[in-house]
Amino acid sequence: MTPANSNQPVMTDVTTHWDDKFCDRCQVMGSSIIREILKFTQMPDVISFAGGLPAPELFPVREFEEACAHVLRTSGEQALQYGLTEGFTPLKEALAEKMQKYGVPSEPHNILLTNGSQQALDLIGRIFIGAGDTIVTGKPTYLGALQAWKVYRPKIIGIPVDDEGMQMDALEEVLKRESPKFIYVLPNFHNPMGITLTRERREKLVKLAARYGIPIVEDDPYGELRFEGEDITPIMVMHKENVLYLSTFSKILAPGIRLGWVVAPENIIRKLVQAKQATDLHTSTFIQMIAHDIVKRGILKAHSKEIRKVYGERRHIMTSAMEEHFPEGVKWTKPEGGLFMWTIAPEHLNTMDLLESAVAEKVAYVPGSVFFPDGSGTNTLRLNFSNARSELIPEGIERLGRVLKRAIG
Amino acid sequence: MTPANSNQPVMTDVTTHWDDKFCDRCQVMGSSIIREILKFTQMPDVISFAGGLPAPELFPVREFEEACAHVLRTSGEQALQYGLTEGFTPLKEALAEKMQKYGVPSEPHNILLTNGSQQALDLIGRIFIGAGDTIVTGKPTYLGALQAWKVYRPKIIGIPVDDEGMQMDALEEVLKRESPKFIYVLPNFHNPMGITLTRERREKLVKLAARYGIPIVEDDPYGELRFEGEDITPIMVMHKENVLYLSTFSKILAPGIRLGWVVAPENIIRKLVQAKQATDLHTSTFIQMIAHDIVKRGILKAHSKEIRKVYGERRHIMTSAMEEHFPEGVKWTKPEGGLFMWTIAPEHLNTMDLLESAVAEKVAYVPGSVFFPDGSGTNTLRLNFSNARSELIPEGIERLGRVLKRAIG
Structure with missing residues (x-):
């Protein structure tokens, strides 16, 4: 077609009026480095362990x-019409x-x-x-949560996270002097670390939260993706009145539909x-009606079983390759589920600086410091093991090993 | 299935911890009266002119x-995967x-x-x-915009709207003394009034906005739903660098897919x-891929033609019935497109109070005062003519006529 005014200039950056109309809130907004890296690594010959993408x-x-x-044939008019803010009741x-x-x-x-x-993080x-x-969040913690909340200008206190999850002693020290709005935890296969909060620490967390009167936000996108070990009781089960629980269809079905859910006491749901x-x-x-149809057909159960199998294999392939190709002085977690593995390089390495060499070697990861509320963790990095095909993982890890070896020298 | 803990109490309203954690922002949040009325009027024997629902x-x-x-067969993996924040490029x-x-x-x-x-209103x-x-908004204006923006705590100045749209003299008076972040206008078949901003006023608006350096937000969900008269040039065409234009698939395709778009200079898009x-x-x-597929097949054109025909008929049926059944002293607009008609009752009537009698007569509308930033307009009401089937409209208007007659006395 011929544009009506094809000889007019196309809209470009204008600085008139608009720029000085932005409010202060814009100053803390930025583009997620992960999404920037993703764009950068979508070249077909890069093996990317950067995104959090399912297979x-x-x-x-x-x-x-x-x-x-099925939805369109049986309920087409309803499916295409406005619905209730709360959500589709049968779902x-x-x-x-x-x-x-x-x-x-x-x-x-409650849902x-x-x-x-x-979106649940933003609404919270x-x-x-x-x-x-x-x-209060972990240190490190999920970058999307930091991004969602930064715009509301909180003081974010990061509690160190180790192989057993958030450190409860450090949390208690903070709760003695601060009264946070909530404590944010990723109990299962933590993003970015891949670790799981132990039962002992969950019990301690619930007690501390109750003693100091602080609600818990339990973000559990990966709980159903355990391929090794035993499930641990959700925090919400331990003290349901004090927990706001989040989950999503993104990892057990598909992220492209953008569908998650919150479970909380009714007065919280009303505000949300x-x-x-x-x-x-x-x-x-x-x-929502498609997701409901899929849930009712029992497809999720068989599907998550398949995901667990494949992700378990890929994690195993990745850790085996790391043992073979990573230099001494580099450590990593061995997640029992989820999508992410955490790598700690010697302290003097800066993984943000190293990313350029990695991309030159055609391999990508996310520098760990972006997950730290205080920007520390400069020698860490996050690897995703769900997205890259099994046969590419060893080659990718070998490339990353070369980068790390050169940097350690 | 048997719940794991079926004898435990179900989560109820708890006031522990949470309530005193809400931030001040919650004080200005409330549930939209329209959505409350919608719930109320979903009884099958109520003829509702309340919602803004398509047919x-x-x-x-x-x-x-x-x-x-087609999308799933040709691009299933892409359709179900994460995508770019900016949107699906072909769309x-x-x-x-x-x-x-x-x-x-x-x-x-630019999109x-x-x-x-x-969501575009919220992001703005x-x-x-x-x-x-x-x-600056109209007085009245779209309730959803007021709701989206209230939470950011602006001072909202409402400019009177008459049969030709926002009054430019009143706007100029305001611009002489205030420097608003933007001027919000609904140029075509205004919600709630159904009126259209004339070409003369659009030209005046563009000049005023340029002179005082104030951007314009042009919200145009109904522009393609004109069933009478001639299209008027969009404001954005008159001064594209100074306008942020919004539209949506909700009225020309289906609201249940929740898909709209913004057109703006690139630096604004980047911030959004x-x-x-x-x-x-x-x-x-x-x-997005489904919408793209539908757009590429040329379905929108034929579909919006059909919508225009039906909505035009329904508007005609409604105004004819109003002429027959509404008492003297009640006036209404005659929209040339869109979904809504505006009714002005004698000044002493309060349409919010009257709603109860209306629902008792099994007919529903939205009291006009909810569309006024200052809560005025208590003798006005909004009627939707797109949703109720043609054969029900005369009966609904007759019922409303009885309510109005009784109230006028």
């Missing part, structure tokens, strides 16, 4: 097609039932559907964090619903 | 099914082309996909509105992308 070849594409057809019922299996007695009114867990920030309020209503009215009715 | 029987359900199958290209047809030279980098226009508030900043990334990472890849 796309496992997506249940045919089942999606069946679900779409909330199915999720309440799913949560009950974990030992969390919950009803549909809110969100556009992935990222929106209702709890005023400028200058304290919140008000916040969400002003933000985007509601989550896609169509997407 | 569901016109949704192109079969075309959606074809698009889903941005198609929308840039669509905008060019309106006379707005734009490129994909951001959002979860409906409501997020990047522009600091506490105490002034913004950063804001969106922290909010929900990106809009559903799957939904």
